[in-house]
Amino acid sequence: MRILITNDDGVDAPGIAIMVDIAAALSDDVWIVAPDGNQSGAGHRFTLGRELSIEERGPRRFTVIGGSPADCVVAGMTHVLADRPADLVLSGVNAGQNLGDIVHCSGTAAGAREGALQGAIGIAMSQAIDYERSHAVDWSNSIRFGTDVVRAILAARGQDDVFYNVNFPVCSPNDVAGIAAVPHQRFSRSAFRYYPSDKDGEFFVAIPETPMPLDSNADFEVLRRRNTITVTPFALQQTEKTALQRLAGLSLSPAGQS
Template identity: 65%
Template sequence: MGTLRILLTNDDGVDAPGIAVLQRIARALSDDVWVVAPEGNQSGAGHRFTFGRELEAVERSERIYAIDGASPADCVVYGITHLLKDRRPDLVLSGVNNGQNLGDIIHCSGTAAGAREGALQGALGIALSQAVDYVHGHDVVWDNAKRYGAEVIRQILAGAEGRDTFYNVNFPLGDPETVAGIRVVPHQRFSRSPFRYYASHNADKFFIAIPETPLPLDRQADFEVLHEDRAITVTPISLMQTDMGAMARLEGKLRLE
């Protein structure tokens, strides 16, 4: 697998610990590894592109580039269509994110967007996230991503067909010896968006936050399988977003009178 060309990005920023973990994972798969990541934190940026404003890529060290103000999607576009245009990457890895990316949260995730843009550009895209304990405020522990990351990617590579899908991977909390395998699961569709207005202690100020998880939860979807079963979750996500069932129901029914 030494000829596999891999592009890495993230949304936590080029100096985040998770991208160092991702480099370690990628180098277990190939010796042709490149990093293009945002200069600073871009969590929640989703699939935003920076239009109408100049960007500059700075080479931090050999094969590691930072782009100030860029989103993960910007970074992937720069990496694939410019930096590595003479031989495009086979694989785009995004992460390892500090915190789980589950359920409908993937729609705003910069980590997921990095993998999605990789897939849209013709590579195999995989987003990777390490679960943290948000309730008790514990620091992130990268042990499970370090231990199992390369093996999970190898298995996805072996089973992937075509480039119309990207993959969202989450590693559970806890001792690597007690991880309950790998489960291929759907992402949790919440009963409503988890994002809400959240008042600040400062007058007239507020946050957009996730104060609670919308219920009920599907016992077979990523949220519960990661947290309750403590399995590594792998969710294949289609790039084709058209609802074919709705198309069939509406076909011939919409017309101008």
């Protein structure tokens, strides 16, 4: 199995080294194509209309200067590995959880999504942080369970048109309750808000609080309250079928009529 690794924290981030160890337990054909710097929140952005460059950092290790995770997967699958694209794209391990609607803007998730769009199996992996206590990352659960999680997904998957989003809880490995396939948390509103800066007239786009209420069976609460590794499959075909049927009778009024 040929594996391509990317992330959104940058090619030198500690999480990518953990992902290399996860991949090395699965295959001896492992490649890295990752951004040269932090691309958190980049989502599925492509760098269009501006030239990019690839720098080789070592054997099977490349970085895209100024590129997003999606740029890196495209460069990896269609250029670096053009002779035989990867079978599996692993994105992460991200420093911090990617849950609920926040996945829509996640560069980590986008790396796995673009991998799946390119024809590979795409798996995004994130290590949760308890931000109320500290911003430090304890990678223990990613290290202990990462390879087993990938193996479990590979064993259970069918021909579904999806990519997978995985989150590891904040707890001792001995306290991990197991692994569960769960839906993502659909928030009651966007989690992102205007957040004023200390500098007059300036502001941040931030997540000052989690929108409530939360579904006890969705990824956010299962990860946080049950100490469970969460796996969520996201569909690549995003058309909402019920709405499509409801709109099937759409028509335009003849000119001049209201």
